[in-house]
Amino acid sequence: MSVKLIAVFTLLTVIAGCAGGPSETSDCRIPSSGKNVILIIIDTLRADHLSCYSYERNTSPAIDSLADCGTLWLNAQSQAPWTLPSHASIWTGLSVKSHGTTHIGGVDGFDLQLDPHLPSLPAALQNFGFQTSGFTNFVLLSDKFGFNHGFDWYDCDDSGERTATATVDAFLFWLDNQAQTENFFCVIHLFDVHAPYAPMTPYDTAFCSEGVDGVSRWDLTEDGEILNIEDCRHLVDMYDSEILYVDNELGRLFSEIRLREIADSTLIIITSDHGEEFLEHGGIGHGHALYQEQIHVPLIISGPGISQGSISDIPAALYDIMPTTLSYLGVEVPESVEGLDILSRAPDQLRSIPSGGVSPDRFFLALMPLTDFQSCAVTEGSKKVIAYMGTDQFIQFDLDEDPEEKTPFAADSAMTEKALFYWATPRLGNPSPTGELTDEINSTLRDLGYIR
Ligand SMILES: [Zn+2]
Structure with a gap:
């Protein structure tokens, strides 16, 4: 990274300070001067590529700064490995099996829309009197998939091409046009880290000299096989550069929040x-x-009453965000919710957390057989089982001993039982098929590698 670039990032990090965090440490849960919530979702961001998660590169000075002022969960697990079902879990506090919002098997299957009758975080806060707004950047989060329900203002760029700069600007414009007496809940979804990785100048050369002159997406055959495996290192460079760019925009967002003097009354979740x-x-x-x-x-929460500079190794999950936010604000959590309030919950290292909703046929792959649609995973402490229901295979890993999951062994009966128990979860939602998508939506999904 150039000296000039480092100077910019350092300055922004200093400006960001403890945005969203109180100036004094306290354990009071509810701020006296109002309460706002900003939920920032950086699409496709693996935790171990952030410097605050011990990554070797300095990709995230602003996010690190926020973590210093709040609490970081080392072990947070997504309920699904792709956008649609994962966001549905964030919205509803439910596992994929429960909300059912995913893809129905095979290349000719349909996606399912989020059931608007399920309790959701935006709807609960809208009912509680909050101004609710969402700024999202992918068609799978659009009104066509039901994600606008519960928002007073919902601004989704279907193309996935709106930058973090433009998205933050859209949020600030919305914020400046709100009555300052209203509490707000806002979702800011940023899509820049998602492939193709094409960081703009000067970020493109932050971690390699070639910039995007190298390659910004995988070069694949028609069968989905990689032509140039040696591109992998360069693609990681580009991916990390996109993280750095998004982080810089978040630094700007944090400083703007402080300038508007709402940092002391705003909870920020990343x-x-x-x-x-x-x-x-x-x-x-x-x-x-x-x-x-x-x-x-990654999962970081900072704001009034949140323990500062804390690192938690207690297992957390994306479906915890809904009940945690509602509890923090004093809003009743719906009984059906499967996630937990991780801010007040007693430590429980042996909590079982499920993931599912795999959709292999919709994604380009390389060098590996397609994973069974009918698969799920459950972690419990350092134990993790991956279950392939179609072939009745149950493999297990010890994440402490084998964090890269290179040495599977036959799952023990207890973990097999947990996978089967999750797989039998009754569906609460009644999601409806999207049916045939428009040519424009299919074109966007094809460009992003979601369909062939
Ligand atoms: Zn995604």
């Missing part, structure tokens, strides 16, 4: 919907398997 594979298990991208590179996500 997470991702899933990770990204760079050949760790022979595949690329996401959505096709349940290994850690696809489901280990």
Whole structure:
């Protein structure tokens, strides 16, 4: 990274300070001066590529700064390895089996829309009197898939091409046009880290000299096989550069929040919907398997009453965000919710957390057989089982001993039982098929590698 670039990032990090965090440490849960919530979802961001998660590169000075002022969960697990079902879990506090919002098997199957009758975080806060707004950047999060329900203002760019800069600007414009007496809940979804990785100048040369002159997406055959495996390192460089760019925009967002003097009354949550594979298990991208590179996500919460500079190794999950936020604000959590309030919950290292909703046929893959649609994973402490229901295979890993999941062994009866128990979860939602999608939507999904 150039000296000039480092100087910019350092300055922004200093400006960001403890945005969203109180100036004094306290354990009071509810701020006296109002309460707002900003939920930031950085699509496709694996936890281990952030510096605050011990990544070797300095990809995230602003996010690190926020983590210093709040609490970081080391072990947060996504409920699905791709956008649609994962966001449905964030919205509803439910596992994929419960909300049922995913893809129905095979290349000719349909996606399902989020059931608007399920309790959701935006709807609950709208009912509680909050102004609710969403700024999202992918068609799978659009009104066509039911994600606008519960928002007073919902601004989705279907193309996935709106930058973090434009999205943050759209949020600030909305914020500046709100009555300052109203509490608000806002979702900011950023899509820049998702492939193709095409960081803009000067970020493109932050981690390699070639910039995007090298390659910004995988070069594949028609069968989905990689032509140039040596591109992997360069693609990781580009992926990390996109993270750095998004982080810089978040630094700007944090400083703008402080300038508007709402930092002391605003809870900020940063997470991702899933990770990204760079050949760790022979595949690329996401959505096709349940290994850690696809489901280990960052989770940081900072704001009034949140313990500062804390690092928690208690297992957390994306479906915890809904009940945690509602509890923090004093809003009743719906009984059906499966997630937990991780801010007040007693430590429980042996909590079982499920993931599912794999959709391999919809994603380009390479060098690996398609994972069975009928698969799920359950972690419990360091134990993790991946169950392939179609072939009746249950493999297990010890994440302490084998964090890269290179040495599977036959699952023990207890973990097999947990996978079967999750698989038998009754569906609460009644999602409806999207049916045939428009040519424009199919074109967007094809460009992004979601369909062939
Ligand atoms: Zn996603």
